[in-house]
Amino acid sequence: MAEPSEITAQDIAAHMEVRSSDGLHVGTVDHMEGDTLIKLTRSDPAAQGRHHLLPLSWVERVDEHVHLTATAADVRGYWEDAG
Numbered sequence: 001m002a003e004p005s006e007i008t009a010q011d012i013a014a015h016m017e018v019r020s021s022d023g024l025h026v027g028t029v030d031h032m033e034g035d036t037l038i039k040l041t042r043s044d045p046a047a048q049g050r051h052h053l054l055p056l057s058w059v060e061r062v063d064e065h066v067h068l069t070a071t072a073a074d075v076r077g078y079w080e081d082a083g
Helices: 072-082
Strands: 017-019 025-033 037-040 052-055 059-062 065-068
Touching: 025 052, 025 072, 052 072
Parallel strands: 017 065
Antiparallel strands: 017 025, 025 037, 037 052, 059 065
């Protein structure tokens, strides 16, 4: 398991579930965009038919899932602001 200071783009793999800090499903990894952005699949029900990007800096830890430091509400607000 990767700890926060050790998390790199190589720790994130396609099809991993992404969970918010409050434990909610916010998406599924499509792939990494460079070394700093996680691109989520648009086919995931949480994506509402659009690709979304999340900063790697929001990742708290990685195990079989990607766990974020942001709440689901913060993630959705970020998507709206960036969209």
